[in-house]
Amino acid sequence: MKAFKSLSNIAAALFFCMVVAMPVAASEGDVASISDLENLLGDQTDVQSLEGSFEQGKYIADLDTTLDSSGRFEFDADTGLVWNIQKPVATLLKISGEEIVEEQDGEVVMRMDVDDQPMTQAISEVFFAIFGGDWQALSERFSIHTLQKEAPWRFELKPKGDMLKSHLKRVELQGKDYLNQLVLEETNGDRTEIRLHDVKAR
Template identity: 60%
Template sequence: MILRSLIGRFAVVLVSMVVMVSVVWAAKPNIETASAMENLLGEQASAASLEGKFEQSKYIADLDTSLDSSGHFSFVVDEGLSWNIRKPVATNLRITPNEIVEEQDGEVVMRMGVDEQPMTRAISEVFFAIFGGDWQALEERFTIHSVQEDARWIVELEPKDELLKSYLNAIKLQGSDYLEVLILSESNGDRTRIDLNDIKAR
């Protein structure tokens, strides 16, 4: 029961950020324009769909504990992101342009419509922009700082508007041709790291 409760909270936290401790750079980051950032994701920015595996670690500050999970994800432009947690307990999280839905054992345990809560709409839009490589949309909500390391890149997103600032300190993204790592730093001290692998684009 405790584990299921933690997983339920984990799913809510993921969608409520959001799907990353404030990040301190070794050198002062460069502020980039959205047009300059479009080249970072290569194929991902123009792909109609993505799928792959993920490993996720969530630190919950007020419980001083971490919850690890893994599974499969898929993203289809204009349709949504499906987050299928397979371990430790099967859970499916769907983020669409209209709602965020969590299912366990084939039953809906949470449903949030974007028209009901401004945060839900913001979360949906941010996830679509991240997985779709839409830097223009991200630039509207975040200040973008980037560091280029040869073929790899690191980007930190700092929320601009008060709605996202109330929940997020920063989102850190890392990758090469595809997004590979997301690190969410929340204002309450919670931290989430998501590693993506075996990514396929179509």
């Protein structure tokens, strides 16, 4: 559970929130094929590295409160995602295909092998797919529904497997040239929202 919370904090705490939220009650929309996504998203499907800033808000249902954070991120398809939280507490999260590392004041405070946590591994793969535009990998974990084709495009992801379904209700993605907004709704009522700014391919 701690691993899942760390990742949803990427999506805070992601990978992984935003101050301005998307409407939640969206219609399911058309099921999108991989070719539909690639034709619509263009360069997003070939992203190797991205960087930018983020604002993130994590609504915790049990406490009826939202935890806000902000900072910068860097994604590289080969090495992984670096989530540099600058406010309210400086924290560095590094997510690769093998492990998740959390650092504070230059010291490692948490290290976890993704293979040891199937749920964490699944969420890690989802974020790699989202940031890297690997829609084929994404379609293996989720059914993908088109909410809006014209810019800004919007898609809804619904988990396929029982493991993801037990934790995650839905994910909504929005973007134009690149992904710029992400909403994760968990089955326990928690909600993570992320807005990405000044996103640039490197």
